[in-house]
Amino acid sequence: xxxxxxxxxxxxxxxxxxxxxxxxxxxxxxxxxxxxxxxxxxxxxxxxxxxxxxxxxxxxxxxxxxxxxxxxxxxxxxxxxxxxxxxxxxxxxxxxxxxxxxxxxxxxxxxxxxxxxxxxxxxxxxxxxxxxxxxxxxxxxxxxxxxxxx
Amino acid sequence: xxxxxxxxxxxxxxxxxxxxxxxxxxxxxxxxxxxxxxxxxxxxxxxxxxxxxxxxxxxxxxxxxxxxxxxxxxxxxxxxxxxxxxxxxxxxxxxxxxxxxxxxxxx
Numbered sequence: 001x002x003x004x005x006x007x008x009x010x011x012x013x014x015x016x017x018x019x020x021x022x023x024x025x026x027x028x029x030x031x032x033x034x035x036x037x038x039x040x041x042x043x044x045x046x047x048x049x050x051x052x053x054x055x056x057x058x059x060x061x062x063x064x065x066x067x068x069x070x071x072x073x074x075x076x077x078x079x080x081x082x083x084x085x086x087x088x089x090x091x092x093x094x095x096x097x098x099x100x101x102x103x104x105x106x107x108x109x110x111x112x113x114x115x116x117x118x119x120x121x122x123x124x125x126x127x128x129x130x131x132x133x134x135x136x137x138x139x140x141x142x143x144x145x146x147x148x149x150x
Numbered sequence: 151x152x153x154x155x156x157x158x159x160x161x162x163x164x165x166x167x168x169x170x171x172x173x174x175x176x177x178x179x180x181x182x183x184x185x186x187x188x189x190x191x192x193x194x195x196x197x198x199x200x201x202x203x204x205x206x207x208x209x210x211x212x213x214x215x216x217x218x219x220x221x222x223x224x225x226x227x228x229x230x231x232x233x234x235x236x237x238x239x240x241x242x243x244x245x246x247x248x249x250x251x252x253x254x255x256x257x
Contacts, residue, residue: 011237011238011241013238013241013242013245015245015249017249017252019252023252023255024248024252026255027248027251027252027255033251033255036247036251037244037247037248037250037251038244038247038248113245113248115241115245117237117241
């Protein structure tokens with residue numbers, strides 16, 4: 001799956017990394033390591049752990065992302081909720097009630113790292129399910145329409 | 151004023167509104183009467199959903215005689231597209247940083 005086609009429903013990024021899953025798992029679940037590549041945080045590495053990411057405040061958003069770990073299966077799968085932002089903001093910083101899922105698959109010479117961020121907010125965590133059918137079609141039409149106009 | 155992306159999400163989270171919007175994207179301009187014929191709800195309910203789509207910036211209306219005509223406003227989806235684009239860029243950047251970190255870490 002390419003990054004572009006996956007983006008129609010959610011953001012999916014898949015990369016092959018020349019490191020063992022255990023090492024990547026540490027980078028995904030150790031607070032000080034997470035801070036080096038993602039954001040400041042108080043990550044609590046256990047199922048049900050609640051933590052926050054701290055980004056720079058933006059518009060009406062205080063910069064905090066509230067998270068809760070809903071799957072913690074070392075060194076293969078990590079899922080956390082991702083809630084924060086403000087409906088006043090567009091793009092990055094907008095209100096999100098979303099889910100981030102990490103999947104590590106060991107391969108010869110490394111690991112396939114897959115990150116999926118599905119977020120349809122605000123206040124409608126279940127909207128993703130209802131939308132996943134109609135959404136790509138709407139976006140296709142939008143692309144065609146904007147191609148005609150521009 | 152440009153509606154916030156939140157109102158676009160809310161407007162399209164409802165399956166009836168989404169199907170009305172999709173119909174307008176597909177068929178072009180439609181009267182409320184034409185839309186009601188295909189929806190399994192009353193005309194006042196259709197009008198209410200259209201009003202919600204309008205306030206989210208997703209449709210435009212025009213009165214002709216006694217009939218209201220509606221058409222899709224594809225530009226109304228742009229907050230969503232911005233969101234996907236910007237978050238996509240955000241994660242690609244963070245994945246680059248993750249790869250840099252992994253290079254620096256011990257096994």
